Amino acid sequence: MNSMTIPPDVPKSVLDETLPINPKFVEYDQRTNKAWVKADFEKCLNCQWQNPLNSKACERCGRTYLETYRKDEEITFQGDGISAHTRTPVTECKVKARGPGGTMIAHKLMMKQRLVVNLAHEEAHKENYCATCNRVYTWESGRKATSEEMELCRQGKIPEKETKKTVNFV
Numbered sequence: 001m002n003s004m005t006i007p008p009d010v011p012k013s014v015l016d017e018t019l020p021i022n023p024k025f026v027e028y029d030q031r032t033n034k035a036w037v038k039a040d041f042e043k044c045l046n047c048q049w050q051n052p053l054n055s056k057a058c059e060r061c062g063r064t065y066l067e068t069y070r071k072d073e074e075i076t077f078q079g080d081g082i083s084a085h086t087r088t089p090v091t092e093c094k095v096k097a098r099g100p101g102g103t104m105i106a107h108k109l110m111m112k113q114r115l116v117v118n119l120a121h122e123e124a125h126k127e128n129y130c131a132t133c134n135r136v137y138t139w140e141s142g143r144k145a146t147s148e149e150m151e152l153c154r155q156g157k158i159p160e161k162e163t164k165k166t167v168n169f170v
């Protein structure tokens with residue numbers, strides 16, 4: 001009988017429980033250690049779990065920092081293990097700076113939350129953004145803005161909500 005032996009240099013695979021891969025959304029190639037998006041999903045920026053599209057919160061850790069991935073995009077995972085969500089998130093920000101020789105330099109995602117107001121729609125949201133580069137990730141808890149919040153926003157004391165996801169280098 002031919003037993004399947006795994007050579008020691010085989011990279012971590014989806015079979016290794018420490019990689020938080022949801023086979024519903026992600027195809028994993030053991031040989032190249034690469035993963036592809038099979039169907040659109042929302043990746044949790046905290047624990048890396050892949051949630052159904054348009055999820056409001058991660059079904060695994062309950063956090064609301066989700067980022068949409070589209071079919072056929074390549075995706076990388078950090079082998080943080082199942083307990084990743086219990087530790088401080090160490091996730092790379094999507095924004096990368098171009099360094100010398102064209103190499104892309106990543107930085108750690110410093111997710112913070114702030115109140116923003118959309119003056120045109122009189123709405124207030126909690127905005128999740130990267131404190132390092134100011135990149136906006138998601139909005140949550142949308143509601144009607146109070147007249148006080150509207151006033152503070154006009155005075156520049158509360159930031160105005162961006163109307164689309166933009167990347168600002170600071």
Ligand SMILES: [Zn+2]
Nearest residue numbers: 044047058061
């Ligand atoms: Zn999560």
Ligand SMILES: [Zn+2]
Nearest residue numbers: 093130132133
């Ligand atoms: Zn950033």
